[in-house]
Amino acid sequence: MSTKLYWEYVLAQQSNQWRSPVESLLLSNANGVATLTINRPAQRNAITLEMWRSLAEITARLDQDSSVRVVVVSGAGDEAFSAGGDISEFSEKRRDPWQAKIHNGRVELALKSLARLSKPTIAMVKGYCVGGGCMLAAHCDLRISADNALFGMPVAQLNTLVGYRELQRFVHLIGLGATLDLLLTARMIKASEAQSIGLCSQVYPLADIDNHVAELTSRMVNLAPLAQRWRKQMVQTLLRKPDLLDLTPEEGMLPDAIYDTEDYAEGVAAFLGKRAPVFRGK
Template sequence: MTTFATLLYELEAETGILTITLNRPDKLNALNAATIEDIRTAIQRAQDDPQVRGVILTGSGAKAFVAGADIAELTQLDEISARRASERGQEAFCSIEESSKPIIAAVNGFALGGGCELAMACHLRVAAENARFGQPEVNLGLIPGYGGTQRLAQLVGKGKAIELLLTADMVKADEALRLGLVNHVVPQAELLSFTRALLLRILTKAPLALGLCLDCVNAYYDQQRQGYQTEANGFARCFGSEDFREGTAAFLEKRPAAFTGN
């Protein structure tokens, strides 16, 4: 079993909920190369582990989800190593977005720069009332490098995304909810319990169908794929599944469905 230097990996066996906690509290959970690699490895392990049914991603402490990138590390990069770092971060965050298992960010404080990008890569976002979001890279003479320019526009629209990117303004949790950047805002003390309850509700549904829904939505934003055809293919695949037969039988028999993911 792989151990992680920068995060905690805790699986609740009875529910299949995995909690991944970014764990650099002395650095406000800032992302460095080691953290990016740990995230990539943890998500791949979760995807491959049949015991994992869904994931909660959060940060340690009450102040920050991820307060940004490790600036000291960034200053050591040149153009070539910076491109590699960006591509590696994009790969790690795309593995979150492309996971067939639902991944929810529980944003417990500042989600700035790479932290905002990490939250946006998750399928859903629940924010504590004290959460703050932003892409402040232009303050450092930079731009987001882990997919922020792309996902921010997808979530809040082109015009607002450009404003937030160019001004580096921080957005409070209630404004993030209004913009569609997060799905829910809850008191800090209720963040993990609310997120867990939301994920448990999702996990009562057919696992195959959940994964196909995620794949179809992602296909809409992928220029290399046809979203409608992906949907038709996924729809057809469901009809060959045991979950479809179980779901329809349970509906007709007026009983809860017992899905297996097959």
């Protein structure tokens, strides 16, 4: 499907009646894995402004839930992870600079909350992953893609701009050249190309991706949650302070502080005792 036909299809679908935010974002938690599903398959899982607001609240709740070790973000069905923001509401809720500032602020807050979530996050991408949907996936730690995935940032076709923070995320993730390629050409790229530029790390056949993600998360839930949280914190610090010259005392001590934790003692004891460790995040 061409980019033009894609946008025509999306706009037509998004004009239909949309679900309430509660119905449009489904959250489940089983065996330490929380799954957040964007549930608007008829609209290719386009995200409304209210859904962006709810996303920030949901991620904040997940961050405080000690039973959650890994978070998976997905789209309902096999046709789309997310087609991006719901264009059908732009003329009402994004019609001038002041409304756009409010709208963009809610999107940015949701993406920032997702990126700062202390648990590992995985975007399981099937089908279209475009615009705001692509930004959502980019703010997860890992992106695992089905072979039918299509990625794109065709915002130039709407005469809109990606915000500074979101632009920074893409440059950090895939580099300046690949970021400009996506934005200036407004083209869609297949999963294989997305993997080659670092936009996704693994690609599986559509029929197999659910099993592969389930296997991966079942392994990850048994890893040390404290080390996972602090590792993510260190990466964020590195991105903010790449020269490492202005680290706070707490930031500088973090790699060594792990050795004064119960989970470190448990990890060593389990290895020497040839048993599986039981980590408690302490």
